[in-house]
Amino acid sequence: MAERNPGVKALVEQALSVLPQELGCDSYAEYLAAYADYRLGGKMPPDSLKGVGEHLDRCDACLEEFKLLLDAMQGADNHLGEPSGR
Amino acid sequence: MALADLRATLVAGLTRAFGQSDFGSTLIEDAAQEALVRIVDRIQSFRGDSRFVTWAMAIATRAMLSHLRRAHWKNVSLDEMAAAGLIPPLAAVVSNDENLDRLRLLEVVRTSIENDLTERQRQTIQAELAGVPPEVIAERIGTNRNAVYKLVHDARARLRRAILAAGWTETSVRSVLKGFDTHG
Numbered sequence A: 001m002a003e004r005n006p007g008v009k010a011l012v013e014q015a016l017s018v019l020p021q022e023l024g025c026d027s028y029a030e031y032l033a034a035y036a037d038y039r040l041g042g043k044m045p046p047d048s049l050k051g052v053g054e055h056l057d058r059c060d061a062c063l064e065e066f067k068l069l070l071d072a073m074q075g076a077d078n079h080l081g082e083p084s085g086r
Numbered sequence B: 001m002a003l004a005d006l007r008a009t010l011v012a013g014l015t016r017a018f019g020q021s022d023f024g025s026t027l028i029e030d031a032a033q034e035a036l037v038r039i040v041d042r043i044q045s046f047r048g049d050s051r052f053v054t055w056a057m058a059i060a061t062r063a064m065l066s067h068l069r070r071a072h073w074k075n076v077s078l079d080e081m082a083a084a085g086l087i088p089p090l091a092a093v094v095s096n097d098e099n100l101d102r103l104r105l106l107e108v109v110r111t112s113i114e115n116d117l118t119e120r121q122r123q124t125i126q127a128e129l130a131g132v133p134p135e136v137i138a139e140r141i142g143t144n145r146n147a148v149y150k151l152v153h154d155a156r157a158r159l160r161r162a163i164l165a166a167g168w169t170e171t172s173v174r175s176v177l178k179g180f181d182t183h184g
């Protein structure tokens, strides 16, 4: 089943862990930068950013975007000669 | 940071994340330029809860990724996307080595997508199964990513109800899902 349609496993997992209320991708997009800085600095994000992490667990598209942002910031920090994170 | 320095930083970041070789440098330069315009446009909304460069890079990453995703699905209609995510009926997938529980679960999901979802939810979930990203689905149905996520969320909630109503428990579903990894 999984090899025929790899998305089905993810779909069932996401259906099982669905929350009563969830916001959409655009609602979290503006917090990705702050969340990324904590991750790059190896620190736990504060509770105010908890929703971002939960959304990334449920949304492959935003997770892809977030991982690319982390990669891009490594490139940027190398370019600037700065250590990553806050 | 001067605009020219910011631009060079965005290009360095995008090149690291997206790998220049795949698209050539022009696309990255264009995305950095497009992002720069947005950054200047939205500078008042920078709240300072991240480093400025991270905030700017998030805008650049979004611009680049959106561009690539739209280009990838450029000539594909919503119907074609939904068809690509269609789960085949049980009769079409049975083989001797198939795990029966997996097939039963697959069938519940398939029939629930067919019967319990609205037409829009069905199209969106199937497009998602086909790997279509939300901004592309949003573009096709003339809405935004938040509205697409709402469709997906409500569809997942209906699937969850259907799975539980078919006699599955969370534990039994999870144990079948585990088998996906070991048996393919």
Ligand SMILES: [Zn+2]
Pocket (backbone or CB within 6 Å): A024, A025, A026, A055, A059, A060, A061, A062, A063
């Ligand atoms: Zn998302």
